[in-house]
Amino acid sequence: MNYHWNWRIFWEPAPNGTGTYLDMLLSGLVLTIETAICAWIIALITGSIVGVMRTLPSKTASRIGFLYVEFFRNMPLLVQLFLWFFVLPEILPRAWGLWLKQMPNAPFFTATIGLGLFMSARVAEQLRSGIGALPRGQKLAATALGLTTAQTYRYVLLPMAFRIILPPLTSEFLSTIKNTSVAITIGLIELTAEARAMQEFSFQVFEAFTAATVLYLLVNVVVVIAMRFVERGLAVPGYITGK
Amino acid sequence: MFANFDFDVIRRSLGYLFFDGMTFTLTLTGLATVGALVFGTLLALMRLSNSRLMGRIAGVYVDLMRSLPLVLVIFWFYFLVPYIGQWVTGSSRPVRVGAFTSSLVTFILFEAAYFSEIMRAGIQSISKGQPAAAQALGLTYSQTMRYVVLPQAFRNMLPVLLTQTIVLFQDTSLVYVLSIPDFLGAASKVAQRDGRLVEMYLFAAVVYFAISCVASFGVRRLQTRIAFVH
Numbered sequence: 001m002n003y004h005w006n007w008r009i010f011w012e013p014a015p016n017g018t019g020t021y022l023d024m025l026l027s028g029l030v031l032t033i034e035t036a037i038c039a040w041i042i043a044l045i046t047g048s049i050v051g052v053m054r055t056l057p058s059k060t061a062s063r064i065g066f067l068y069v070e071f072f073r074n075m076p077l078l079v080q081l082f083l084w085f086f087v088l089p090e091i092l093p094r095a096w097g098l099w100l101k102q103m104p105n106a107p108f109f110t111a112t113i114g115l116g117l118f119m120s121a122r123v124a125e126q127l128r129s130g131i132g133a134l135p136r137g138q139k140l141a142a143t144a145l146g147l148t149t150a151q152t153y154r155y156v157l158l159p160m161a162f163r164i165i166l167p168p169l170t171s172e173f174l175s176t177i178k179n180t181s182v183a184i185t186i187g188l189i190e191l192t193a194e195a196r197a198m199q200e201f202s203f204q205v206f207e208a209f210t211a212a213t214v215l216y217l218l219v220n221v222v223v224v225i226a227m228r229f230v231e232r233g234l235a236v237p238g239y240i241t242g243k
Numbered sequence: 244m245f246a247n248f249d250f251d252v253i254r255r256s257l258g259y260l261f262f263d264g265m266t267f268t269l270t271l272t273g274l275a276t277v278g279a280l281v282f283g284t285l286l287a288l289m290r291l292s293n294s295r296l297m298g299r300i301a302g303v304y305v306d307l308m309r310s311l312p313l314v315l316v317i318f319w320f321y322f323l324v325p326y327i328g329q330w331v332t333g334s335s336r337p338v339r340v341g342a343f344t345s346s347l348v349t350f351i352l353f354e355a356a357y358f359s360e361i362m363r364a365g366i367q368s369i370s371k372g373q374p375a376a377a378q379a380l381g382l383t384y385s386q387t388m389r390y391v392v393l394p395q396a397f398r399n400m401l402p403v404l405l406t407q408t409i410v411l412f413q414d415t416s417l418v419y420v421l422s423i424p425d426f427l428g429a430a431s432k433v434a435q436r437d438g439r440l441v442e443m444y445l446f447a448a449v450v451y452f453a454i455s456c457v458a459s460f461g462v463r464r465l466q467t468r469i470a471f472v473h
Contacts, residue, residue, distance in 0.1 A: 003326065074455035076413035079427060079448050086440045174310070181312035185419060192315045205322045212315055220310040 028194030036177040042116025047123025072121035111183035130161035170227040264429030278351035283358030308356035320349040365396030
């Protein structure tokens with residue numbers, strides 16, 4: 001292979017004046033993590049609401065939840081980001097559209113909201129199956145005790161359901177981190193974009209992508225280990241993985 | 244809202260969108276699914292084999308692919324495939340590879356990791372008596388797999404495999420980052436040429452939505468039919 005390796009490239013100054021190439025990649029990593037966490041908060045909140053709606057006795061509520069999930073699941077994330085970024089400002093009333101277009105940091109907010117809603121459909125499906133996995137007796141017992149529907153969810157169903165779906169939620173969070181890279185198409189300069197920029201400035205393709213790969217792997221490992229502690233801390237004695 | 248909506252730009256570009264763009268997207272989806280299924284099954288067999296080393300290699304490969312974003316992997320292979328080509332053909336310089344070949348290789352290698360996890364679950368769902376009976380009949384390992392285990396595993400996992408194919412279909416839109424004219428890329432080209440972003444992106448969204456909806460509805464019907472047979 002006639003490729004000129006130069007691993008010392010990371011300590012050389014980058015032409016965009018923000019420090020070395022390594023600094024460039026690390027700032028991309030920080031943006032990836034920030035975007036992923038903000039999107040995840042949106043996904044958890046919206047996803048929980050929709051997931052609960054899908055299990056409610058009301059036909060209308062579960063229908064709306066179903067349509068919501070289908071809407072966000074049947075379009076590629078990239079297309080959804082384009083809709084938020086290019087289409088939404090045009091079809092809103094003029095003043096709002098202008099405000100959206102002039103917003104500083106537009107790629108960040110678009111990516112956060114677009115990715116958050118995209119992932120919320122997945123969270124909703126996980127939560128629905130989590131609630132469905134609970135024995136029917138739980139809900140019946142709560143009703144027999146005189147709890148309202150809201151109380152049944154708040155004190156009986158959701159605490160158990162969220163514990164059951166912690167492992168799949170972990171992998172959904174990992175997908176959220178990975179999916180932030182799709183926002184490269186609307187100009188978010190996250191880790192993959194920084195690696196790409198480094199490749200264009202320095203022509204050191206494989207060093208740049210290797211570094212990005214290693215950083216993504218590190219983030220994965222950290223999340224998996226952290227979630228293992230969370231799972232252990234939240235385990236209910238005598239149930240599922242509890243002791 | 245639709246007052247200055249130009250439906251004609253969609254009508255004018257229909258031929259380009261579907262004959263060039265959608266053909267690229269669907270061919271890529273189809274070939275990548277077949278390739279990823281074959282390679283993924285091999286990975287699953289490696290992981291379940293008695294050889295520690297083989298299992299290890301397949302495991303590391305699958306975990307690596309599954310922890311990387313597809314966009315990064317697309318970039319990786321876009322630059323790596325010419326060098327792989329040079330190594331395979333033994334030529335003196337990196338081989339020039341077309342956009343289609345490059346993305347096909349990428350999607351086969353990337354999606355194989357996901358297909359292998361599905362096939363592994365499928366193989367593990369077959370009761371132990373099946374391979375034991377096959378061995379008692381004197382079938383070799385490869386015959387056992389080919390005639391007894393894999394057909395059943397494939398059948399059991401068919402709905403999941405098809406769902407993953409729908410995901411793959413949506414994922415192919417990411418070749419946009421290489422400026423390849425797949426369906427979305429074609430729509431985007433027309434959008435930018437004519438300054439009609441709203442119309443073209445809405446239309447692309449509707450088309451993706453319709454295809455995915457119909458496909459996942461079909462998968463759901465298949466699932467209930469299979470569940471009924473069992």
